[in-house]
Amino acid sequence: MNISRSRQMFERAQKSIPGGVNSPVRAFKSVDMNPLFIRKGKGSKIYDVDGNAYIDYVGSWGPLIVGHANETVLSAIEATLHDGTSFGAPTENEIVLAEMVKDAVPSMELVRLVNSGTEATMGAIRAARGYTGRDKIIKFEGCYHGSVDFLLVQAGSGATTLGKPDSAGVPASFVEATLLAEFNNLESVLDLVDQNPQEIAAIILEPVAGNMGMIPPQHGFLQGLRDVCDREGILLIFDEVMTGFRVDYGGAQAVFKVEPDLSTFGKVIGGGLPVGAYGGRQDIMTQVAPVGPVYQAGTLSGNPISVAAGIATLKILKEGNTYAELGQASAWLVNEIQSAFGKAGIPVQTHQIGGMFGFFLSETPVLQYQDALQTNADLFKKFFRNMLSNGVYLAPSAFESLFLSTAHTEADLEQTAEAIRQSLQAL
Numbered sequence: 001m002n003i004s005r006s007r008q009m010f011e012r013a014q015k016s017i018p019g020g021v022n023s024p025v026r027a028f029k030s031v032d033m034n035p036l037f038i039r040k041g042k043g044s045k046i047y048d049v050d051g052n053a054y055i056d057y058v059g060s061w062g063p064l065i066v067g068h069a070n071e072t073v074l075s076a077i078e079a080t081l082h083d084g085t086s087f088g089a090p091t092e093n094e095i096v097l098a099e100m101v102k103d104a105v106p107s108m109e110l111v112r113l114v115n116s117g118t119e120a121t122m123g124a125i126r127a128a129r130g131y132t133g134r135d136k137i138i139k140f141e142g143c144y145h146g147s148v149d150f151l152l153v154q155a156g157s158g159a160t161t162l163g164k165p166d167s168a169g170v171p172a173s174f175v176e177a178t179l180l181a182e183f184n185n186l187e188s189v190l191d192l193v194d195q196n197p198q199e200i201a202a203i204i205l206e207p208v209a210g211n212m213g214m215i216p217p218q219h220g221f222l223q224g225l226r227d228v229c230d231r232e233g234i235l236l237i238f239d240e241v242m243t244g245f246r247v248d249y250g251g252a253q254a255v256f257k258v259e260p261d262l263s264t265f266g267k268v269i270g271g272g273l274p275v276g277a278y279g280g281r282q283d284i285m286t287q288v289a290p291v292g293p294v295y296q297a298g299t300l301s302g303n304p305i306s307v308a309a310g311i312a313t314l315k316i317l318k319e320g321n322t323y324a325e326l327g328q329a330s331a332w333l334v335n336e337i338q339s340a341f342g343k344a345g346i347p348v349q350t351h352q353i354g355g356m357f358g359f360f361l362s363e364t365p366v367l368q369y370q371d372a373l374q375t376n377a378d379l380f381k382k383f384f385r386n387m388l389s390n391g392v393y394l395a396p397s398a399f400e401s402l403f404l405s406t407a408h409t410e411a412d413l414e415q416t417a418e419a420i421r422q423s424l425q426a427l
């Protein structure tokens, strides 16, 4: 595989951009490689600057659920472009997108649009604190909620990939009110609640963890959180930035039938452009300015181009049997992973819901962050590189989820299964 142009660009990039990248996981550090510079994407494939093609299971880390350069999304963007790119004043399509989110996710009574998932979680927690008049929050080890200061504690994803669970530059006083529990361990939450009576504003989690690799909630875990929140006057926040419109049109809350008080969205709802959203119960969201005293703002929030891409994407997703089909295709692939690794004698654990899936190189079940850290990251590294040489682009870390798009064809899936077998053979 010739990647000489990518290598040259990486050298050049490092002279102007910290580490040569504008988001750390892009650097390919945990797989001991230089990043590939991408020239274009179309459908299920991306093409690097050296002309290599890859079947893409990253999809810009989740947003591109209808594939790269989808014609319908492109036309929606184009049609909007010519009428101006931002006004800092309300537009009709913001209502349309908010209505589509409400329609898909009934717990979203009011929706505020922002520019990223990070802004969404920041806004949701500020609203929760403003509403409850309490400061403390509970988050889970390995759950990532964007690069918000007080949420960058044991934050999975890039932080784990780089072996730095906590970030420098965050004052200790900023994380004092952040309490850490274990994913899928209700007892660890109940203990914290007991130790901090009347002090906890919110419990925030990824209802399906996706940033420590993919880990679904065990039966009863989400309902258990719902119950303790109801009992103690704590708000339950589902960070559905990854799972929203991904595991189902109604997100993880539709799959597991547990309603949070607040939810956050991002990734898919922007159709590949920068959008985030947070919202939920009317009585909480009316605490947000300009109705209430909780301030939150954004110059480009709800900008016409992003909103047009989001609306076009959601419209495509709503038609037909999108999620059943994504689920079937992902399940097929996960099955191929299991049988290929089984034949190679390598223990593997797989997880999959809708168009989101993942695998861990582990003999034992992976239920939470500490389990994920025990998996064979070294073997993953070699497998990842072999897959790349065989034309398949996986997330460059053992602690990320994988995504299927509606643009992936049966031939793509067959080719991926063959690449898996070849990559295992070459280990």
Ligand SMILES: *Cc1c(COP(=O)(O)O)cnc(C)c1O
Binding pocket: 115, 116, 117, 118, 119, 121, 144, 145, 146, 147, 206, 210, 211, 239, 240, 241, 242, 266, 267, 276
């Ligand atoms: C990606 C992600 C975020 C952050 O979203 P950005 O758009 O990158 O700021 C927050 N929460 C979850 C669960 C995510 O997967």
